[in-house]
Amino acid sequence: MTQNHLSGMEASAVSVLKRAVELDQSERFQESLICYQEGIQLLMDALKAVKDDSKRGHYREKIKGYMDRAEQIKVHVNQMKEDGKYHEQIRISEDATGYSYEVLFKPYISSALTEVWVEDPYIRHTHQLYNFLRFCEMLLKAPCKVNKIHLLTSQDEADSGQQSGALAELKESLSAHGVTLDLQYSSTIHDREIRFDNGWIVKIGRGLDYFKRPKGRFSVGYCDYDLRQCQETTVDIFHTKHTKTL
Incomplete structure (x- = not known):
């Protein structure tokens, strides 16, 4: 994969994850969850092409943070659905x-x-x-x-x-x-x-x-x-x- 292609994937991931955070802060949880999932997948695809170990570690840390937040939202949404309060x-x-x-x-x-x-x-x-x-x-x-x-x-x-x-x-x-x-x-x-x-x-x-x-x-x-x-x-x-x- 070329450096340009990688930087393009990074830019796409950053854009989608920025939107996810905005939706999250606006309490539009179901929409933010979709964006988190898409952004995480883009980061994971980019990670496969990264050779530098320190950069790989940085990617993994970011991915884990976003995955943890997505999981919290999923639990929160499911609880609200269960309670009929969504x-x-x-x-x-x-x-x-x-x-x-x-x-x-x-x-x-x-x-x-x-x-x-x-x-x-x-x-x-x-x-x-x-x-x-x-x-x-x-x-x-x-x-x-x-x-x-x-x-x-x-x-x-x-x-x-x-x-x-x-x-x-x-x-x-x-x-x-x-x-x-x-x-x-x-x-x-x-x-x-x-x-x-x-x-x-x-x-x-x-x-x-x-x-x-x-x-x-x-x-x-x-x-x-x-x-x-x-x-x-x-x-x-x-x-x-x-x-x-x-």
């Missing part, structure tokens, strides 16, 4: 970027995840339907085995044909990927909530519709939601050992 809050500020569905939901998706419930009254207009499609695509690509997605939303009274047509097409498309879309409508639904059958519950103030409109069809952020500006909203994360079904 609550984490993320505040997305106006015009913030870096909050694609992949980024936001990654800490709560695990290999045990097979079923998802989405309650959101506003999966009606074209951009909202695309949001839901992107959310489904994110689940298909994630390291989990989701085979059923439930959607409870309200009917678009002005143009129910477009909404029902789009969701019927999505249902058929998901089916080809081995995923069942269970669709239900409610005229009284108000709250927005996403539940995973591994116990995580994510409540976003604006539901899935927290992105701003791009400035144009050929402006940065049109395709990549990590680069899309957000509207201000609050995300609350809870954990329950008994995920209720609809």
